[in-house]
Amino acid sequence: MLTGKQKRHLRSLAHHLTPVFQVGKGGTNEQLVRHIEEAIEVRELMKISVLNNCVEDPKEIGAEVAEAAGAELVQVIGKTIVLYKRATDEKNRKIELPKAAK
Structure with missing residues (x-):
């Protein structure tokens, strides 16, 4: 679970990123989730855009994809x-999160 400070840090890093995946009118499926899992392992932080023709709520899609991919929903x-999602492979780790306050 990410703290508010960590989420704020990740939001600032994600500001300049462009979306890697798009969710259209078909919504989410297993193939999309698999591709997101593979990409987030290398990138750690990513944006996904929801197209205007998608009838599902972006918040629901975000929660669903985050849970299925084993990632944290930042925003x-x-x-x-x-x-x-923190990379499991040491060589792919690029982001250092601020320490959580105790």
Whole structure:
């Protein structure tokens, strides 16, 4: 679980990113989730955009995709979802999160 300080840090890092995946009128499916899992392992932080023709709520899509991919939902703003997952491979780790206050 991410703290508020960690989420704020990740939001600032994600600000300049462009969305990697798009969710359209078909919604989410297993194939999309699999591709997100593979991409987030390398990137750690990514944006996903929800197209205007998608009938599902972006917040619901964000929660669903985050849970299925084993990632943390950082933010849903408008139709943009930001996800974070710490890379399991040491060489792919690029992001250093602020320490959680005790």
